[in-house]
Amino acid sequence: MQVLVLNSGSSSLKFQLFTMPEETIVCSGVVERIGFTDARFKFNSELLNVETETKVLTHKAALKLVSKHLLNKKEGVLKSAEDIKIVGHRVVHGGMYFNDTVQITADVKEKIKSLSSLAPLHNPANLEGIMVAETIFPSAKQVAVFDTAFLQSIPEKAYKYAIPNEFLTKHNIRMYGFHGTSHKYVSEQANSFLNKKESKIITIHLGNGCSMTAVKNGKSVDHSMGFSPLEGLIMGTRSGTIDPSVIFHLKDSLGYSMKQINALLNKESGMLGLTGYSDLRDIELKASEGNAECKLALQMNAYRIKKYIGSYATILNGLDAIVFTAGIGENSSLIRKLVCDDLDFLDITLDEAKNNLRSKNLRAINSDASKVKILVVPTNEELEIAKQSVRLFVN
Known part of the structure; x- marks a missing residue:
């Protein structure tokens, strides 16, 4: 199964293509400085290594650049966009809505958008990456993995602020935390090492x-x-x-x-x-x-x-x-x-x-x-x- 992972930042787009469940990296790369005429593009696969500066003004243009190299007839790693079965998206803020990974629906996108004020540098870019991926890889299942999910196990005594209770109960104002996907991964690796x-x-x-x-x-x-x-x-x-x-x-x-x-x-x-x-x-x-x-x-x-x-x-x-x-x-x-x-x-x-x-x-x-x-x-x-x-x- 071919799984494309997209990590859309405010001015960047990281990507990796995996064959799963073998966890084999087929290709990887990044588009940096999106919005500028001297954006940096890196693409690495067994057959193709690209590192160049080019004009990339939007996340849509960045993902099109990535897909162009994925589908390159001579040196690409895919025969068609339909080869991608799942696109996994990093989403920074899931608020109190999401404590686990979910398949993306219209309702999920609306909730991600509603949380943009809580992560203004990230959620809008994450959402744009999702919407662009839906147009380029229409047959793939789109999945959201939230940075906040791993941190949902934090107890109330730690996540609650000492302000009137209604700000939590009515307005969901609390500690959420971020980078949860990274913390989960490295803590599991450390646990394995410690045995x-x-x-x-x-x-x-x-x-x-x-x-x-x-x-x-x-x-x-x-x-x-x-x-x-x-x-x-x-x-x-x-x-x-x-x-x-x-x-x-x-x-x-x-x-x-x-x-x-x-x-x-x-x-x-x-x-x-x-x-x-x-x-x-x-x-x-x-x-x-x-x-x-x-x-x-x-x-x-x-x-x-x-x-x-x-x-x-x-x-x-x-x-x-x-x-x-x-x-x-x-x-x-x-x-x-x-x-x-x-x-x-x-x-x-x-x-x-x-x-x-x-x-x-x-x-x-x-x-x-x-x-x-x-x-x-x-x-x-x-x-x-x-x-x-x-x-x-x-x-």
Whole structure:
């Protein structure tokens, strides 16, 4: 069975084509900088490797570009669009509507649209990816896999805010959390590595968006993001947790509109606001050259992560492993070192030689003396989406 997985971001489209249930990757790639004349397109298969800049102004154009290469007569991997049996879509926010994977219907699309205000950078792009895929692959079953689903097991004492009850009961205002597909995948990989029936794990997803989850016996029990993806850790352009009074001060004393504040906290803050750069590779380079703002931003980033590790170790009443994943978590030995320094009290000690080694495989980077495992687990949200999509129809 051919399963195409689409991960539509605000200005990007990641894709992987799998043969299932073998979990074989047929091809993969990404379209970045959608909306620009110099968009970047990558397509990798056994017969064809493309990396180029081209004009891609819409998600529809991006998916058409992908399908053109999938169906290339000489070097394509499909004979026709009908070969795709399932298209699995990553959808960031499922609200209280969805606690599992679902086949997409008109009602599902309407609910995804209604939640766009809660994830304005993601849900609209996710929905557009769905609508475009329906036109290009009309015979395929369209499936939505929600980032919030894995986090539905978090108990009420953790997800409820200390505001009047009616805001939860009437307006569904609560902590939802995000990156659930990634946290689910890497926590399962970590559990398999630990080979324990019962486990206490903290998963740390560090990319442009960052989040952490406390996972007990395979179930999430707490999470760093909240009602929206804005809360929690310091991210590429998002502020993370901030005193709500700052918003009132920006509006009432400094004259900012609510639209400006929303843009400030979501798109102009985080590492970008602290350093002028949103890409951690640039920040690490500038820090190594002596840039004081970049040095401080890295320390702040790691400090925030440490606070959550301490908090979650308490909630879990112990700890078997911490897991680093996603682009920064998998590739930045510096961030991992800054996070793990001075955590001896929790029996977390890093082996710097292991930490500095590069690998695409799951690996332990803790010292032999460390009672808590420090794992680097490459995430594979696309494979998890493919598995959940197939499971929907097989079971």
